[in-house]
Amino acid sequence: MEHNLEDSIAVLRRTPAALNALLRDLPESWTASNEGENTWSAFDVVGHLIHGERTDWMPRVEQILNFGESRAFEPFDRFAQAKQSQGKTLPQLLDEFARLRSENLENLRALNLRPEDFGKKGKHPALGVVTLSELLATWAAHDLTHLHQISRVMGYQYRDAVGPWKAYLGVMHCTGHGA
Amino acid sequence: MEHNLEDSIAVLRRTPAALNALLRDLPESWTASNEGENTWSAFDVVGHLIHGERTDWMPRVEQILNFGESRAFEPFDRFAQAKQSQGKTLPQLLDEFARLRSENLENLRALNLRPEDFGKKGKHPALGVVTLSELLATWAAHDLTHLHQISRVMGYQYRDAVGPWKAYLGVMHCTGHGA
Numbered sequence: 040m041e042h043n044l045e046d047s048i049a050v051l052r053r054t055p056a057a058l059n060a061l062l063r064d065l066p067e068s069w070t071a072s073n074e075g076e077n078t079w080s081a082f083d084v085v086g087h088l089i090h091g092e093r094t095d096w097m098p099r100v101e102q103i104l105n106f107g108e109s110r111a112f113e114p115f116d117r118f119a120q121a122k123q124s125q126g127k128t129l130p131q132l133l134d135e136f137a138r139l140r141s142e143n144l145e146n147l148r149a150l151n152l153r154p155e156d157f158g159k160k161g162k163h164p165a166l167g168v169v170t171l172s173e174l175l176a177t178w179a180a181h182d183l184t185h186l187h188q189i190s191r192v193m194g195y196q197y198r199d200a201v202g203p204w205k206a207y208l209g210v211m212h213c214t215g216h217g218a
Numbered sequence: 219m220e221h222n223l224e225d226s227i228a229v230l231r232r233t234p235a236a237l238n239a240l241l242r243d244l245p246e247s248w249t250a251s252n253e254g255e256n257t258w259s260a261f262d263v264v265g266h267l268i269h270g271e272r273t274d275w276m277p278r279v280e281q282i283l284n285f286g287e288s289r290a291f292e293p294f295d296r297f298a299q300a301k302q303s304q305g306k307t308l309p310q311l312l313d314e315f316a317r318l319r320s321e322n323l324e325n326l327r328a329l330n331l332r333p334e335d336f337g338k339k340g341k342h343p344a345l346g347v348v349t350l351s352e353l354l355a356t357w358a359a360h361d362l363t364h365l366h367q368i369s370r371v372m373g374y375q376y377r378d379a380v381g382p383w384k385a386y387l388g389v390m391h392c393t394g395h396g397a
Contacts, residue, residue, distance in 0.1 A: 072219065202351075
């Protein structure tokens with residue numbers, strides 16, 4: 040499946056509602072628990088998604104369009120949410136994520152990207168040359184990676200409760216792959 | 219985290235809405251694609267969840283309460299959905315799953331389970347002795363395993379589109395664990 044703007048937007052605009060349906064008002068035993076030291080809870084992941092909306096995806100789109108490969112992207116701070124989510128509730132974070140995502144997708148539409156834009160290049164600080172098309176596909180796939188992570192982190196909380204069925208539950212055998 | 223009926227119901231009642239928000243009216247390039255021969259698409263997974271609502275979870279709850287360990291559960295047919303989903307659309311399956319889940323949770327509530335019920339035992343045809351508590355925890359964790367799977371199957375469709383970012387996306391490195 041090649042990257043296609045409408046396919047990416049179709050995922051990007053659904054993620055806030057999907058996370059809202061899954062997580063809002065869920066007991067904290069599910070949403071505040073992680074997989075052990077230096078791992079993330081569902082609450083942490085939503086904070087990370089918010090930080091991406093603010094500092095990563097659309098700023099990088101604009102940088103590719105305005106500066107091409109002449110300037111590397113700012114590195115993305117994967118730990119910024121620890122400070123930024125402090126004192127907030129999960130429903131507040133879900134609302135903030137939905138609002139920012141909606142604004143970003145409006146801004147993306149307003150760019151009126153043409154087919155020839157998708158091959159434009161930018162410079163990732165670690166990965167090197169990347170295209171606008173790869174950036175947009177990654178924005179959507181990044182949502183999926185964190186939905187995958189949230190379901191895994193939640194599943195982990197029941198790793199003992201399921202008894203011998205653990206053997207059959209794939210989510211209990213996912214080792215996280217650093218994400 | 220020990221099994222707790224309210225925690226399990228909290229997940230079980232959210233799954234249909236979460237899948238609905240994620241999948242309804244999403245392009246078929248996402249929902250009808252799988253990970254290769256003998257693997258499932260998101261469409262197949264929703265059919266599998268429906269079959270579980272009809273034949274697996276509540277019938278096994280009732281069997282534990284009525285017969286204990288004296289009779290092994292019917293084996294669960296993991297491939298029944300291929301036939302049963304035929305000719306249906308994904309929105310129809312999402313509606314059917316939501317209706318069946320809602321009915322099953324009403325029936326579960328109507329059992330008025332008491333603390334002493336959760337230790338009651340049943341016989342799994344392959345795993346041997348299991349408890350009612352483990353069955354209920356597994357019902358919830360099974361939702362999470364399939365949410366984990368759906369996000370992985372969707373992510374797989376963009377494995378090339380994301381270019382070098384693939385290295386950073388955990389969902390692209392999950393090998394499925396047989397689920």
